[in-house]
Amino acid sequence: MSLMGSSVAELFSAIDKLRAELLNNVEVLTDCQRVEGEISHGEILSLIENVILGIVTSLSKDEAPFLALPDRSNWANISFDSAIGLRMTLGSSVTTIRSDCPSSVTKFAQILKIFVVIYKLVQSNSYATKRDIYYNNTQLFGSQKTVDSIVDDISCMLKVPRRSLHVLATSKGLISGDLCYMEEDGTRIDCRSCSAAAAVSSNIAGIRNIVSHAKFIMIVEKDATFQRLLDDDFCTKLSPCIMITGKGVPDVNSRLMVRKLWDTLHIPILALVDADPHGIEIMCIYKYGSVSMSFEAHSLTVPSVMWLGLLPSDLQRLRVPEDVLIPLTKRDESKLSSLLKRPYLASQPEWQKEMELMQQSKVKAEIQSLAAIAPDFLTNIYLPNKLRYGGWV
Amino acid sequence: MLREIQQVLRFVQLLGKRRQQSGLNVKGGLLVLVWTETGPSVQSLNCAVAAAGPWCIGINMKALQPDLKECMFPCACPCLPPDPEELCAFTDLYGSLRLLLTFQMKDASPEWCARIETFLHTYSLANAKIKIHFKFKFSQQTFQRDFSVKIKNKAGGNQRSLILDVTCRTQPPECVKKGCWCQGGHPVLGDRLPLSIPPAAMDQGLFGELSIQAVTLLSPCVLQYPNLPTQLTHIQVLVYGPSNVPVTGPSTFFQNLPAHLDCQEVGLHGLHCSSFKDLVHSGGTVYTVEQENCEDPEQESSPAPIRQSLLLYIFLQHSDPFTYQLSDMMATEVLIERHLEDILNNNKQAVTKAVQTELKNTLKAQNQRKKKMRSAAEVILGSSLSIVSSSSNMDFRNACLHSMKMSDTYDLSASLRESLRRVTSWKFTPKNICYSAQVEEYPESDEPTRTEI
Numbered sequence: 001m002s003l004m005g006s007s008v009a010e011l012f013s014a015i016d017k018l019r020a021e022l023l024n025n026v027e028v029l030t031d032c033q034r035v036e037g038e039i040s041h042g043e044i045l046s047l048i049e050n051v052i053l054g055i056v057t058s059l060s061k062d063e064a065p066f067l068a069l070p071d072r073s074n075w076a077n078i079s080f081d082s083a084i085g086l087r088m089t090l091g092s093s094v095t096t097i098r099s100d101c102p103s104s105v106t107k108f109a110q111i112l113k114i115f116v117v118i119y120k121l122v123q124s125n126s127y128a129t130k131r132d133i134y135y136n137n138t139q140l141f142g143s144q145k146t147v148d149s150i151v152d153d154i155s156c157m158l159k160v161p162r163r164s165l166h167v168l169a170t171s172k173g174l175i176s177g178d179l180c181y182m183e184e185d186g187t188r189i190d191c192r193s194c195s196a197a198a199a200v201s202s203n204i205a206g207i208r209n210i211v212s213h214a215k216f217i218m219i220v221e222k223d224a225t226f227q228r229l230l231d232d233d234f235c236t237k238l239s240p241c242i243m244i245t246g247k248g249v250p251d252v253n254s255r256l257m258v259r260k261l262w263d264t265l266h267i268p269i270l271a272l273v274d275a276d277p278h279g280i281e282i283m284c285i286y287k288y289g290s291v292s293m294s295f296e297a298h299s300l301t302v303p304s305v306m307w308l309g310l311l312p313s314d315l316q317r318l319r320v321p322e323d324v325l326i327p328l329t330k331r332d333e334s335k336l337s338s339l340l341k342r343p344y345l346a347s348q349p350e351w352q353k354e355m356e357l358m359q360q361s362k363v364k365a366e367i368q369s370l371a372a373i374a375p376d377f378l379t380n381i382y383l384p385n386k387l388r389y390g391g392w393v
Numbered sequence: 394m395l396r397e398i399q400q401v402l403r404f405v406q407l408l409g410k411r412r413q414q415s416g417l418n419v420k421g422g423l424l425v426l427v428w429t430e431t432g433p434s435v436q437s438l439n440c441a442v443a444a445a446g447p448w449c450i451g452i453n454m455k456a457l458q459p460d461l462k463e464c465m466f467p468c469a470c471p472c473l474p475p476d477p478e479e480l481c482a483f484t485d486l487y488g489s490l491r492l493l494l495t496f497q498m499k500d501a502s503p504e505w506c507a508r509i510e511t512f513l514h515t516y517s518l519a520n521a522k523i524k525i526h527f528k529f530k531f532s533q534q535t536f537q538r539d540f541s542v543k544i545k546n547k548a549g550g551n552q553r554s555l556i557l558d559v560t561c562r563t564q565p566p567e568c569v570k571k572g573c574w575c576q577g578g579h580p581v582l583g584d585r586l587p588l589s590i591p592p593a594a595m596d597q598g599l600f601g602e603l604s605i606q607a608v609t610l611l612s613p614c615v616l617q618y619p620n621l622p623t624q625l626t627h628i629q630v631l632v633y634g635p636s637n638v639p640v641t642g643p644s645t646f647f648q649n650l651p652a653h654l655d656c657q658e659v660g661l662h663g664l665h666c667s668s669f670k671d672l673v674h675s676g677g678t679v680y681t682v683e684q685e686n687c688e689d690p691e692q693e694s695s696p697a698p699i700r701q702s703l704l705l706y707i708f709l710q711h712s713d714p715f716t717y718q719l720s721d722m723m724a725t726e727v728l729i730e731r732h733l734e735d736i737l738n739n740n741k742q743a744v745t746k747a748v749q750t751e752l753k754n755t756l757k758a759q760n761q762r763k764k765k766m767r768s769a770a771e772v773i774l775g776s777s778l779s780i781v782s783s784s785s786n787m788d789f790r791n792a793c794l795h796s797m798k799m800s801d802t803y804d805l806s807a808s809l810r811e812s813l814r815r816v817t818s819w820k821f822t823p824k825n826i827c828y829s830a831q832v833e834e835y836p837e838s839d840e841p842t843r844t845e846i
Contacts, residue, residue: 057796
């Protein structure tokens with residue numbers, strides 16, 4: 001039974017209205033949205049072979065081979081597209097990895113090793129996780145982080161999504177609510193369990209037969225908040241809905257899942273994050289993408305994400321007790337200033353206002369601070385009212 | 394004769410050491426003339442040692458006490474003064490003589506030439522600011538050599554400043570055409586190791602604090618060619634007393650040292666001490682490094698490794714607040730040298746470990762770089778060949794084979810390996826610390842001028 005019993009229609013009227021608006025925009029944006037087609041195995045193999053041929057050709061000319069990796073961390077290589085988010089520009093600067101330089105030869109070797117692994121996976125149509133790749137040669141790679149970074153570098157270099165490389169990442173996200181789907185291997189996932197959430201799949205591209213009557217999807221920043229909502233039976237009270245968390249900065253699979261749900265269901269996606277610069281940045285990653293994954297923005301971003309809470313204006317409006325408010329640190333202020341300069345904020349005047357309010361008040365608050373008003377305030381008052389009255393920006 | 398020359402140098406150095414504290418220059422000239430006088434039956438060898446220049450300012454020959462002179466040359470006989478023309482040429486270069494000591498030895502032998510030359514060369518290596526002129530006349534023949542250091546490097550701890558001759562005497566490889574070649578070396582200062590004085594030495598009057606300071610010098614320098622294969626062929630150990638004057642005579646301790654070193658830890662296959670003959674002529678103790686048997690024919694065809702040698706300086710340091718008279722300090726040095734074997738054996742474990750550490754640290758960076766390049770190259774080649782071999786794309790495979798002008802993947806493997814080694818070996822990375830110059834086609838030789846004995 002949903003929270004408001006007979007007022008289900010009232011509860012979701014604002015949501016339904018938002019959905020209608022979004023669907024209008026979706027029609028406009030249809031041409032802009034890339035329908036992610038599968039890249040064939042042959043194409044992937046061919047791309048890798050071209051890299052190897054380049055190396056052999058260099059050696060045949062008595063030249064030291066090198067690899068040119070697009071620089072994924074440079075803001076200068078990023079442009080903002082309102083339909084997509086942060087995307088990597090064509091002709092972006094590259095980092096040269098030389099085979100004749102002691103400082104880069106190991107990385108060169110690591111990249112080639114991963115090329116071989118990917119080649120073999122694609123050839124045999126099998127999959128491996130990044131963790132598997134690391135543990136197969138820990139001495140060469142040194143750390144899991146090295147493997148993770150190189151896989152993304154290769155994805156960017158070849159201009160193919162990582163999943164096309166047959167390399168999977170262990171997901172860290174959780175999902176719960178009115179949602180059923182089938183994974184590639186035939187496993188049926190039912191997220192409707194009240195007490196436990198399902199792990200986000202590690203093969204999002206393989207998900208089929210998505211069935212959901214959810215009115216909205218709520219992205220929850222933190223696992224702690226997610227668990228609290230789960231314990232409070234939020235998905236039943238605000239049924240039908242879906243909630244998902246990436247447990248902080250979201251991994252690629254969590255972002256892919258959000259995107260997939262948007263592509264399939266076209267329902268409003270609302271973010272519930274702490275009222276602090278870090279939370280806002282996490283929300284921006286879901287909405288506009290990240291610099292490091294900008295080469296894959298079109299499949300990872302959901303520009304329609306709305307900011308449900310916790311808004312800085314909520315803190316004043318709800319008179320959240322001052323003793324649970326935390327002063328902004330120097331780092332917070334610096335991040336806030338940096339966020340305000342981001343190219344996508346120009347198209348979000350309401351977000352700008354909220355952030356400027358935070359700048360002026362010089363305080364931040366976690367979602368848990370609402371418990372200071374009442375223990376069940378979040379689940380029984382705050383969120384239902386927000387959803388009923390369209391309290392998102 | 395070497396002892397006498399040694400004493401003179403100690404005298405000048407110890408005097409200079411006192412003045413060094415006031416920051417005066419340590420450069421100057423040293424002249425060593427040795428000539429024979431034919432007597433009725435036995436040839437005597439005359440020797441004159443002269444010094445001039447800033448390094449011996451303060452020496453007052455007239456004030457030299459006869460007993461000090463006796464202390465320096467207890468076994469020598471007085472001799473005629475040297476040819477004034479020889480001295481003139483010397484003073485023209487360095488100014489008026491500050492020191493001239495002459496002595497005569499019986500039992501002249503032409504072998505003294507090589508021994509003195511080696512001694513002076515060893516001295517020059519650790520006292521690079523002193524220009525040495527050596528002339529040996531035996532019968533009607535003359536051997537002459539001037540030791541003038543091209544490239545000096547300071548390597549000093551708190552206790553003393555060392556000016557070392559780091560000139561690389563190895564000709565650069567022919568392959569170095571457009572790039573630069575470092576013509577010097579970069580000494581690495583090791584840790585100071587305190588030594589305990591054995592009872593026998595103490596009974597003879599040796600007290601105070603004794604220690605050794607190690608310095609290593611790898612030559613030639615290949616820092617600018619980090620991928621170049623190198624091969625260490627020799628290690629030479631030179632021991633110097635507290636006055637920076639070389640210790641004479643072979644050292645049993647150092648001759649036996651290789652047996653106690655863990656060569657594997659240092660990254661070497663083995664060390665053995667060179668022959669006595671080599672020791673006499675090269676100064677100090679020389680070890681030959683055993684080379685790895687190359688079983689891999691592919692490796693044999695690679696660019697020939699650059700042969701390197703390592704110079705290990707062992708500087709003895711001594712301080713005793715109760716020894717401050719010059720004659721006492723010189724006597725202490727004689728005592729240290731006399732009991733050196735005993736001292737080293739008394740601290741055998743510590744000295745062995747210190748030498749081990751210095752060798753390991755000096756070779757570590759180079760060995761690690763080589764290992765890194767080698768293992769990365771294996772991965773690069775293995776990965777590339779794996780993809781070529783397992784590809785079903787004939788166009789791709791043929792393109793790779795055709796590019797390298799090979800007919801099959803087996804030949805392709807060897808060809809790629811050789812090519813990768815070739816293109817990476819001579820990678821040049823300029824370093825500010827190197828003494829680089831464009832390689833001259835016919836660089837000047839610093840071989841001694843000699844009319845052969």
